Amino acid sequence: MPASSKRFNSLNDHQLEVLTSVFKEYSSFTLETSLTTDFLISENCLLNCSIDESLELFLNFHFPFAWQAGFLKMKEQLEPLLLHKLSIPSIKWIYNSQVLIHKPLTHVKGVKHIIAISSGKGGVGKSSTAVNLAAALSVQGAKVGILDADIYGPSIPTMLSMADADLTSLDGKLMEPVKSFGLVTNSIGYLSKGNDAMIWRGPMASKALIQLLQETNWPDLDYLILDMPPGTGDIQITLGQQIELSGAIIITTPQDIALLDVKKGVMMFNEVKVPLLGIIENMSWHTCESCGHESHPFGIDGAKKIAEEFKLPLLANIPLDIVLREDLDAGCPTTIARPNHRITEIFTNLAARVAAMTYSNCAKKQKKEIPLQFIDASK
Numbered sequence: 390m391p392a393s394s395k396r397f398n399s400l401n402d403h404q405l406e407v408l409t410s411v412f413k414e415y416s417s418f419t420l421e422t423s424l425t426t427d428f429l430i431s432e433n434c435l436l437n438c439s440i441d442e443s444l445e446l447f448l449n450f451h452f453p454f455a456w457q458a459g460f461l462k463m464k465e466q467l468e469p470l471l472l473h474k475l476s477i478p479s480i481k482w483i484y485n486s487q488v489l490i491h492k493p494l495t496h497v498k499g500v501k502h503i504i505a506i507s508s509g510k511g512g513v514g515k516s517s518t519a520v521n522l523a524a525a526l527s528v529q530g531a532k533v534g535i536l537d538a539d540i541y542g543p544s545i546p547t548m549l550s551m552a553d554a555d556l557t558s559l560d561g562k563l564m565e566p567v568k569s570f571g572l573v574t575n576s577i578g579y580l581s582k583g584n585d586a587m588i589w590r591g592p593m594a595s596k597a598l599i600q601l602l603q604e605t606n607w608p609d610l611d612y613l614i615l616d617m618p619p620g621t622g623d624i625q626i627t628l629g630q631q632i633e634l635s636g637a638i639i640i641t642t643p644q645d646i647a648l649l650d651v652k653k654g655v656m657m658f659n660e661v662k663v664p665l666l667g668i669i670e671n672m673s674w675h676t677c678e679s680c681g682h683e684s685h686p687f688g689i690d691g692a693k694k695i696a697e698e699f700k701l702p703l704l705a706n707i708p709l710d711i712v713l714r715e716d717l718d719a720g721c722p723t724t725i726a727r728p729n730h731r732i733t734e735i736f737t738n739l740a741a742r743v744a745a746m747t748y749s750n751c752a753k754k755q756k757k758e759i760p761l762q763f764i765d766a767s768k
């Protein structure tokens with residue numbers, strides 16, 4: 390029977406109570422994406438709920454952030470409980486999302502959130518993470534751009550098969566971003582095919598990067614991922630001060646020497662009052678392809694300790710995996726090239742977590758208060 394010809398009823402008081410209690414019972418459950426079910430309720434993500442004559446429950450969600458992976462996890466975890474406690478045969482989970490902001494946060498036209506990906510030192514996998522995270526957000530239905538601000542080694546064009554692209558302008562003023570795999574990008578690498586960008590220092594580099602950001606004709610974007618230059622010097626401080634960021638993420642390896650730079654990075658972002666979403670540990674472990682043995686070439690739990698010390702979430706652990714490097718060298722991030730690979734799963738969860746945290750951080754920042762309630766729209 391087509392859904393439209395079914396008769397839908399509101400949930401009775403008992404059913405609503407059970408629904409609420411199942412969600413509340415799991416309010417401390419993080420859904421592996423840093424979100425509590427309380428938060429989902431308070432943000433009115435459960436748009437409406439109804440039940441049809443065959444006792445199929447309809448739960449219609451609308452998320453103000455790209456959260457498909459989190460939604461599927463929540464469904465997997467809560468469905469058996471709801472079926473049992475409500476004594477019903479089936480549940481229809483309906484997912485919709487539209488990335489929202491409470492007021493314009495960025496000063497870049499059409500861009501809702503700018504998220505900076507940074508690292509205290511070079512070579513830890515900042516660009517690899519930025520591009521895979523961007524692709525994972527895009528796969529979840531968000532409109533995503535990348536600004537490759539890594540003037541010392543702009544690698545995003547190569548990682549997205551666009552190394553030969555040239556920038557164009559339709560109006561003689563704004564640069565048209567380069568499109569690849571559904572992502573739009575701009576990079577210092579499109580402008581400078583040689584090494585001349587490498588000699589830029591301090592104010593000149595920051596000015597060029599801010600120009601690149603503001604003078605690109607970005608389409609409407611939910612998330613703009615900013616691949617920052619490595620380090621914690623003047624350029625990073627100026628970018629942090631002059632660009633309205635929704636959040637920043639620090640990438641590190643578990644190695645002590647890299648972790649020292651993480652501390653500097655945390656302090657720098659605190660200083661310029663950019664909210665830190667958390668830390669990602671890259672190259673956390675390696676699994677031997679022939680025998681399956683797991684080794685830790687760069688140490689164990691380094692980022693976990695730092696995250697605990699600064700009370701920041703450890704957002705993800707990414708293994709050292711040849712596939713990740715080969716895919717990027719071939720110009721197609723693993724998240725796009727291999728939808729079922731374990732690396733893709735890690736980035737998909739990371740994307741859900743980052744999207745939710747970005748939203749909740751901004752909601753908190755703007756002190757938005759919504760009473761905790763379900764809205765039964767069928768009433």
Ligand SMILES: Nc1ncnc2c1ncn2[C@@H]1O[C@H](COP(=O)(O)OP(=O)(O)OP(=O)(O)O)[C@@H](O)[C@H]1O
Pocket residue numbers: 508510511512513514515516517518539542544618619671672707708709710711712713714715717718
């Ligand atoms: N988890 C991983 N497994 C395998 N290779 C990786 C991994 N992370 C990064 N790499 C590879 O390591 C190299 C350096 O990574 P990447 O360019 O992302 O680092 P970076 O921190 O952005 O460096 P820089 O700051 O110098 O630009 C790349 O060739 C990349 O493909």
